[in-house]
Amino acid sequence: MASIRDHLFDSSFLDQSIAYLAEAHKLAITVLDSDGATVASRRSEGSDTPTSRAYPFSFSSDIGSMVCGAPNPEQLEQAEPHIRYCLSALNSQLMRETELQETTEEMLQLASQMNFLFKVAKQIIGIDDLQKCYQIILEEIAKATKADQGFIQTKGRWDEEICVTHRMSEAEVAASRESSNLQRSAGVSTIICAREDGASLLYSPIKEKDGLSGQMLFIRALGHRAFSASEKQLVAIIENIISPTFETLRLYDSLQDLYLNTVKALAAAIDAKDQYTHGHSFRVAKYAMAIGGELGIDSQQLNDLEIAGYMHDLGKIGISELILGKPGKLTSEEFCLIQQHPVFTDKILQPIKLPPHILEGATQHHERMDGTGYPGGLVGMDISRFGRIIAVADVFDALTSKRPYRDALPVEEALQKLCEGIDTLFDREMILAFIAALQSDRSKEVLGEINMSLRHNDLQNLNHFLVELTEFAMTSKRD
Amino acid sequence: MASIRDHLFDSSFLDQSIAYLAEAHKLAITVLDSDGATVASRRSEGSDTPTSRAYPFSFSSDIGSMVCGAPNPEQLEQAEPHIRYCLSALNSQLMRETELQETTEEMLQLASQMNFLFKVAKQIIGIDDLQKCYQIILEEIAKATKADQGFIQTKGRWDEEICVTHRMSEAEVAASRESSNLQRSAGVSTIICAREDGASLLYSPIKEKDGLSGQMLFIRALGHRAFSASEKQLVAIIENIISPTFETLRLYDSLQDLYLNTVKALAAAIDAKDQYTHGHSFRVAKYAMAIGGELGIDSQQLNDLEIAGYMHDLGKIGISELILGKPGKLTSEEFCLIQQHPVFTDKILQPIKLPPHILEGATQHHERMDGTGYPGGLVGMDISRFGRIIAVADVFDALTSKRPYRDALPVEEALQKLCEGIDTLFDREMILAFIAALQSDRSKEVLGEINMSLRHNDLQNLNHFLVELTEFAMTSKRD
Numbered sequence: 001m002a003s004i005r006d007h008l009f010d011s012s013f014l015d016q017s018i019a020y021l022a023e024a025h026k027l028a029i030t031v032l033d034s035d036g037a038t039v040a041s042r043r044s045e046g047s048d049t050p051t052s053r054a055y056p057f058s059f060s061s062d063i064g065s066m067v068c069g070a071p072n073p074e075q076l077e078q079a080e081p082h083i084r085y086c087l088s089a090l091n092s093q094l095m096r097e098t099e100l101q102e103t104t105e106e107m108l109q110l111a112s113q114m115n116f117l118f119k120v121a122k123q124i125i126g127i128d129d130l131q132k133c134y135q136i137i138l139e140e141i142a143k144a145t146k147a148d149q150g151f152i153q154t155k156g157r158w159d160e161e162i163c164v165t166h167r168m169s170e171a172e173v174a175a176s177r178e179s180s181n182l183q184r185s186a187g188v189s190t191i192i193c194a195r196e197d198g199a200s201l202l203y204s205p206i207k208e209k210d211g212l213s214g215q216m217l218f219i220r221a222l223g224h225r226a227f228s229a230s231e232k233q234l235v236a237i238i239e240n241i242i243s244p245t246f247e248t249l250r251l252y253d254s255l256q257d258l259y260l261n262t263v264k265a266l267a268a269a270i271d272a273k274d275q276y277t278h279g280h281s282f283r284v285a286k287y288a289m290a291i292g293g294e295l296g297i298d299s300q301q302l303n304d305l306e307i308a309g310y311m312h313d314l315g316k317i318g319i320s321e322l323i324l325g326k327p328g329k330l331t332s333e334e335f336c337l338i339q340q341h342p343v344f345t346d347k348i349l350q351p352i353k354l355p356p357h358i359l360e361g362a363t364q365h366h367e368r369m370d371g372t373g374y375p376g377g378l379v380g381m382d383i384s385r386f387g388r389i390i391a392v393a394d395v396f397d398a399l400t401s402k403r404p405y406r407d408a409l410p411v412e413e414a415l416q417k418l419c420e421g422i423d424t425l426f427d428r429e430m431i432l433a434f435i436a437a438l439q440s441d442r443s444k445e446v447l448g449e450i451n452m453s454l455r456h457n458d459l460q461n462l463n464h465f466l467v468e469l470t471e472f473a474m475t476s477k478r479d
Numbered sequence: 480m481a482s483i484r485d486h487l488f489d490s491s492f493l494d495q496s497i498a499y500l501a502e503a504h505k506l507a508i509t510v511l512d513s514d515g516a517t518v519a520s521r522r523s524e525g526s527d528t529p530t531s532r533a534y535p536f537s538f539s540s541d542i543g544s545m546v547c548g549a550p551n552p553e554q555l556e557q558a559e560p561h562i563r564y565c566l567s568a569l570n571s572q573l574m575r576e577t578e579l580q581e582t583t584e585e586m587l588q589l590a591s592q593m594n595f596l597f598k599v600a601k602q603i604i605g606i607d608d609l610q611k612c613y614q615i616i617l618e619e620i621a622k623a624t625k626a627d628q629g630f631i632q633t634k635g636r637w638d639e640e641i642c643v644t645h646r647m648s649e650a651e652v653a654a655s656r657e658s659s660n661l662q663r664s665a666g667v668s669t670i671i672c673a674r675e676d677g678a679s680l681l682y683s684p685i686k687e688k689d690g691l692s693g694q695m696l697f698i699r700a701l702g703h704r705a706f707s708a709s710e711k712q713l714v715a716i717i718e719n720i721i722s723p724t725f726e727t728l729r730l731y732d733s734l735q736d737l738y739l740n741t742v743k744a745l746a747a748a749i750d751a752k753d754q755y756t757h758g759h760s761f762r763v764a765k766y767a768m769a770i771g772g773e774l775g776i777d778s779q780q781l782n783d784l785e786i787a788g789y790m791h792d793l794g795k796i797g798i799s800e801l802i803l804g805k806p807g808k809l810t811s812e813e814f815c816l817i818q819q820h821p822v823f824t825d826k827i828l829q830p831i832k833l834p835p836h837i838l839e840g841a842t843q844h845h846e847r848m849d850g851t852g853y854p855g856g857l858v859g860m861d862i863s864r865f866g867r868i869i870a871v872a873d874v875f876d877a878l879t880s881k882r883p884y885r886d887a888l889p890v891e892e893a894l895q896k897l898c899e900g901i902d903t904l905f906d907r908e909m910i911l912a913f914i915a916a917l918q919s920d921r922s923k924e925v926l927g928e929i930n931m932s933l934r935h936n937d938l939q940n941l942n943h944f945l946v947e948l949t950e951f952a953m954t955s956k957r958d
Contacts, residue, residue: 013571020564082561085499089568092492096575103579107586110593117596118719125688125723209604240597244604245724252731259738261831266745269796269827317748321800348748352740 003033004057004064007094007101011040014093017086018042021068025079028052028069034062043069051076055083058091066090109230113237116144120238124245129299130156130253133245134164138216141238142166145202145231147218153177154206154214155250168219176201176217188212190236192227195219200226204235208247260307267310270317274325276404277313280397285309287393288361288386290437291430295389301357308361308386312394315344327404339374342366361386365394368425388427392418392434395426411438412465419473432473439466482512483536483543486573486580490519493572496565497521500547504558507531507548513541522548530555534562537570545569588709592716595623599717603724608778609635609732612724613643617695620717621645624681624710626697632656633685633693634729647698655680655696667691669715671706674698679705683714687726739786746789749796753804755883756792759876764788766872767840767865769916770909774868780836787840787865791873794823806883818853821845840865844873847904867906871897871913874905890917891944898952911952918945 008014018029019042028043032054043049049069053076056065068083070076120140127133134152142150149168156162165173176182182201185193190204199222206214216235220227267281288309292302316324319341323334330338346363364387367373369380373391383391399414409417415435422428487493497508498521507522511533522528528548532555535544547562549555599619606612613631621629628647635641644652655661661680664672669683678701685693695714699706746760767788771781795803798820802813809817825842843866846852848859852870862870878893888896894914901907 013568016567016571017564020560024560024564081499081503085496085503085565088495089492089572092495093568093571093575096572096579100575100579100582103582103586107582107589110586110589114589114593114716121720121723125686125726207604237593241600241720244600244606245727247604248724248727248731252727252734255731255734255738258831258833259734259741262738262828262833263741265827265831266793266796269793269823273796314745314748317745317752317796344748348744349741352737352744354737354741 003035004031004039004094005033007059007063007098010097014040014090015042017090018066021079021083021086025082026070026075027079027083030067030069031064032067033064039064055087057087057094059094063094109233113234116140116234117238117241120242130249131162131164133249134162137238137242138164138166141216141235142218144234145218145227146220147202147227148221148224149176150216150218151176152206152214152216154246156253162214176219177215182217186215190232190239192229192232194226198222200224202227202232202235204239206239206246207243208250213246213250256303260303260310263307263310267314270313273316273321276325276402280401281310281313283397284312284390284393287396287434288389291389291392291433294433294437294440295429304355304358305361305386305389308358309390309393311345311349311358311362312365312390313341313345314348314362315341315346317348318344339366343375357384357386360384361390363387365390367391368421369427370424372425383427388430392426392430395421396434411462415466415469419469419476422473422476428473428476432470435466435470435473439463439470482514483510483518483573484512486538486542486577489576493519493569494521496569497545500558500562500565504561505549505554506558506562509546509548510543511546512543518543534566536566536573538573542573588712592713595619595713596717596720599721609728610641610643612728613641616717616721617643617645620695620714621697623713624697624706625699626681626706627700627703628655629695629697630655631685631693631695633725635732641693655698656694661696665694669711669718671708671711673705677701679703681706681711681714683718685718685725686722687729692725692729735782739782739789742786742789746793749792752795752800755804755881759880760789760792762876763791763869763872766875766913767868770868770871770912773912773916773919774908783834783837784840784865784868787837788869788872790824790828790837790841791844791869792820792824793827793841794820794825796827797823818845822854836863836865839863840869842866844869846870847900848906849903851904862906867909871905871909874900875913890941894945894948898948898955901952901955907952907955911949914945914949914952918942918949 014031018031018040021027021029022042022044026044028041028049030041031039033039048071050071051073052067052069054065054067057063066083066087068076068079070079120137123136123140124133127136134154138150138152141147147166149172150166151163151168151173153161153163153173163170163173168176176195179195179201181193181195182203185191186203186205188205188207190202193201193203195201200220202218202220204216205212206216216239218227218235264282264285268279271277271280271282285306286309288305289302292305297305319337323330323337326334342363342365346359349359349362361384364376364378364383367376367378367383367387368391369383369388371377371379373383378387396414396418399409399417400411402408415438418426418431418434422431493510497510497519500506500508501521501523505523507520507528509520510518512518527550529550530552531546531548533544533546536542545562545566547555547558549558599616602615602619603612606615613633617629617631620626626645628651629645630642630647630652632640632642632652642649642652647655655674658674658680660672660674661682664670665682665684667684667686669681672680672682674680679699681697681699683695684691685695695718697706697714743761743764747758750756750759750761764785765788767784768781771784776784798816802809802816805813821842821844825838828838828841840863843855843857843862846855846857846862846866847870848862848867850856850858852862857866875893875897878888878896879890881887894917897905897910897913901910
């Protein structure tokens, strides 16, 4: 219910006005709000005021009135022009106060939208993971609009659908998208509508250069108030301003994928030259990622580790297939040449300005903890983290693959051999992480396909074996 | 000079007030502004008003006064409380109007900043060229701040400096950056300062995740007014909101570069396996780009063409070095196998989801206009544009390179041979573009190094020859 109380920032002029009427015109003044409650009153001392009249404030709705009392009708009649002037001064003041209040609100709203944009912009600076970026934007909008649920659905790298959610299950997302009320109203602009069950929906399409690339939907649960116009405006603004970032991130993400796949394809082509190394780089990359995942490194680093894994044998381009594929024993010159492959890898990759950890990962996989490796003879922690990871992955794949002179070893035997090299050849941390990865559900996805092809007696036994091996790897003598 | 005129949106309450004083209190009222000019006046009819007094409006500065006249001092004295009340009503009104005006201005300014952000965001959607993006932002800010000159200097792909300018020479940019006034004031926030010569400078650092990545500077020429606080705010806002896009674009750009360089490095490694093809892919990519540049294709497409050039012989990974490097004549089986290299290229690249024009460029360079090429036997325009370009580049490099069975041909002879294949083997458009590229200054940069190593009699003669050859290529019989 509107009241004069809501329209006065500052009651000092009201006080001044009724004081004037009381003193200069000997009236008793009471200002009432629309409910009849007294807002202010004033009377000159000792006067009796049996006659009174109410003067309502002029406003779009009833906000209250000023009641003027006088000793007799004549005196009230006489004071009428002064009361009228006072009333118009108060009305004029009220109108300005209301306008000021509205404009201030509008301004504060704009300022808060701008602040919101700042806040979001600051948070997504330097994040190159599309999904994470969408999630941040989603959470921020949900917070700002006090939405109970929400999702952003848009295109990923290769136009595949990406969907990030805020307190919503996949089924709920699907059900909300299919809401026929929404279907009817959704177009190219931000809208508010009600779901069939009455929940308030705030919908915005996501635009890109060539049309729409997705949508955002926010839901306020049944029983809560509907979304407001200012919440709608906030979403429309963020969509407009953030769109270029969305689009660029998408481009970046697809290029990242293209890069990974190109390196992978080339590594596969190089591996394929030798029947014994077919698929080797792919498996090494996956094993390395399983170890990295177990160590808890972040997704960007995992991505880099994968690239390093694909690249680790690139230098073999520089070694004759006659030596690489030689069935018999190698001469010492031939073996020396093979040992040069990390040097060739380095030579090929050096001009690229790869991030150093990728380059080191790709070129240090034959270094060993005790310094007996090649080409650098690096010792212990002088070998980069990626190098120590890929060394374990590389040797495990070599052991579990068929060679001209031996069959592929079963998983258990290969792991046993790795464990024998703890601290001397391999980093204990990486071996433990690899065994943990083989046991963990998290790595099932990465190792799933590969595991299938690994020869081991049976899964139950393997798990039992892995537990024992972990015990051994953790307690084996440290040098 | 401030005046009551500037502080009243609406003079109706002023009119009402002086009418009230004139009618109810028999006064003569004149409202004067600070210069003494009459803003409004009112008197009751027929009355003489020899006694008068001025009541100034209360405001932070002199904005004028209300002069009240009465027939005698006693009457003026008697009206005093009413005049005082009227004055306070007017003062209160003036204060509200002023506040309203200020708030409205502030709001309009925020709204225009928001609109500006929208406009810029809309323009940079989908632009993946860093330099172009900066240029758009620069031009928009220069327009919005009415700057006469300006530049944005920031980091490019590999932290190298990128600088885009608005009506400024390099020397002017350098001079402005070295302004000691600016050096003294520049920090982590947007500032306005004056250059030594008095020109107004508006400076903003560009932030990224890990600190500053560049700066923007706008200059208002001598004699024009200095930049305003609202112009400064606009620049600060755009810097804050656009930063994530800057950062993402920079990431994208470096990845694009990394991609190009990785493919180039691998192509070089593959070429290097055979002494006769050393550097071949690099040169083919450059020749192809020279042709593409002459055809006027855009920078993104040129980038793709370069990648296709590097990739065109990747399939040779799949062919034994014994065949590739065989000194004598090949058997027909060996030749068949060599002809398979575009098929191998296709096999390697197929899973990558490369943009189709890159894949086609890489795999169709042995197709010929009359359908006698391989592996598809495609005819005429069924061969992709990139395929037709790379065919010319590839053959030109083969002809001008040494082979086991012949010396490298001089440029003239190689071009003559290409021209003989117009319409039958090669696309006339591409041959003409290549000859034009060899003549043009634009291609000097691309072909510079390569040109140096090409054997030709002398540059004067070559140019003369190219003119004649163009004539021939344009008029040779079409099938």
